[in-house]
Amino acid sequence: MALSIYNTLSKAKEPFQPLVGNQARLYVCGMTVYDFCHIGHARVMVAFDVVTRWLRTRGYDVTYVRNITDIDDKIIRRANENGEPFEALVERMIAAMHEDEARLNVLRPDIEPRATGHIDGMQAMIQTLIDKGFAYAAGNGDVYYRVGKFAGYGKLSRRKIEDLRIGARVEVDEAKDDPLDFALWKGAKPGEPSWASPWGDGRPGWHIECSVMSTCCLGDTFDIHGGGPDLVFPHHENEIAQSEAATGKPYANAWMHAGAVRVDGEKMSKSLGNFFTIREVLEKYHPEVVRYLLVSSHYRSPINYSEDSLREARGALERFYQALRGLPQASVSGGEAYAERFAAAMDDDFNTPEACAVLFELAREINRLRDSDPAAAAGLAARLKALAEVLGVLQLDADAFLQGQGVGKVDAQQVEALIAARLQARAEKNWAESDRIRDELAGLGVVLEDGKGGTTWRFAD
Numbered sequence: 001m002a003l004s005i006y007n008t009l010s011k012a013k014e015p016f017q018p019l020v021g022n023q024a025r026l027y028v029c030g031m032t033v034y035d036f037c038h039i040g041h042a043r044v045m046v047a048f049d050v051v052t053r054w055l056r057t058r059g060y061d062v063t064y065v066r067n068i069t070d071i072d073d074k075i076i077r078r079a080n081e082n083g084e085p086f087e088a089l090v091e092r093m094i095a096a097m098h099e100d101e102a103r104l105n106v107l108r109p110d111i112e113p114r115a116t117g118h119i120d121g122m123q124a125m126i127q128t129l130i131d132k133g134f135a136y137a138a139g140n141g142d143v144y145y146r147v148g149k150f151a152g153y154g155k156l157s158r159r160k161i162e163d164l165r166i167g168a169r170v171e172v173d174e175a176k177d178d179p180l181d182f183a184l185w186k187g188a189k190p191g192e193p194s195w196a197s198p199w200g201d202g203r204p205g206w207h208i209e210c211s212v213m214s215t216c217c218l219g220d221t222f223d224i225h226g227g228g229p230d231l232v233f234p235h236h237e238n239e240i241a242q243s244e245a246a247t248g249k250p251y252a253n254a255w256m257h258a259g260a261v262r263v264d265g266e267k268m269s270k271s272l273g274n275f276f277t278i279r280e281v282l283e284k285y286h287p288e289v290v291r292y293l294l295v296s297s298h299y300r301s302p303i304n305y306s307e308d309s310l311r312e313a314r315g316a317l318e319r320f321y322q323a324l325r326g327l328p329q330a331s332v333s334g335g336e337a338y339a340e341r342f343a344a345a346m347d348d349d350f351n352t353p354e355a356c357a358v359l360f361e362l363a364r365e366i367n368r369l370r371d372s373d374p375a376a377a378a379g380l381a382a383r384l385k386a387l388a389e390v391l392g393v394l395q396l397d398a399d400a401f402l403q404g405q406g407v408g409k410v411d412a413q414q415v416e417a418l419i420a421a422r423l424q425a426r427a428e429k430n431w432a433e434s435d436r437i438r439d440e441l442a443g444l445g446v447v448l449e450d451g452k453g454g455t456t457w458r459f460a461d
């Protein structure tokens, strides 16, 4: 079966057909680096990490580009508040972003172009658009895109220009010919970072960045363009208008959009105060728990983020790691039918919840065979790990994971020390002390499991 991908442009699943050979060229809109990444960003990072991992597993030669917006209003404002150059803020936030994604086991994109590294390309595309009549210098230092001139405007978000005009906000001292027109170049205001241009000092608008960086890295037409749920309109609509008007060619073949993250059933927003950065969440939860929460839903479905859903994700991972725990190292053997079903799920528009369900069945099979046929169970455990690698989970040592659940509560060394003290007490037949330590461990949420090979432990759910 061929890989099919839901295309926002056609609103249908389509077989994935690379434009060139077996190349898969993918561009995803990345972060505006003025603050730490939040869980909405984590979702986009993880969703497209899984997409690239599966494309590679399927043998495609993937080029994954995710840009960095390193100049914009929010960056300038925040840098001014902090009293630092915008470059310093941006460097710090990019380093933090890379740290966050590494903790979530997100592989780095192949290319991470930065907007400020492509100013020349943006000016060239803006000039082309002016020459073709799709853009105009407004005389106040801004250059605008003439939305009404592009016949395909609204094709991605299914909006009609007439309807948009009715809703458009007309601002006083409007330099635009039409309220729908958007800025390609913004004339510099005093004290702002700026670049020289034929239209005066200024800086690029946000939308032009992505048209230029994608084309620069991947060509005029490429296979997949992705991003977060809020980007369909206007950002991606505007990217299409810019690129197709400038090149006269189709822009991206398929458009993929991750679903929204809701917090306790509400839209996540700074004003509601239900806003979590990745690092805040990782103070309380193991990174793999957060990752599993994200991959156990389909990338297009809304995710509800709550303490309950995190606990559920942790419980699921604990069941997986308990199946993997204590089996000898082995190479992959058996479980071909599971691998086929896993592949069929992933080929169906990256259906990760279905893929997770297959992994659960495989884990149950491992548990069934564990005592009667440990060698077969070990071969299947290797299969489970190999399949789970596509989702970026279950690659840790099982004990390390199960004992790493006390994030923020107690560390593994402390638990080991108490277990050793309890063993010592038992050796000395000091049952009162042994029981006291057992109670102390229970109070820390540690479950002891006395077995043939000694005492192992894990944190309780």
Ligand code: ZN
Binding pocket: 028, 029, 030, 210, 235
């Ligand atoms: Zn973009």
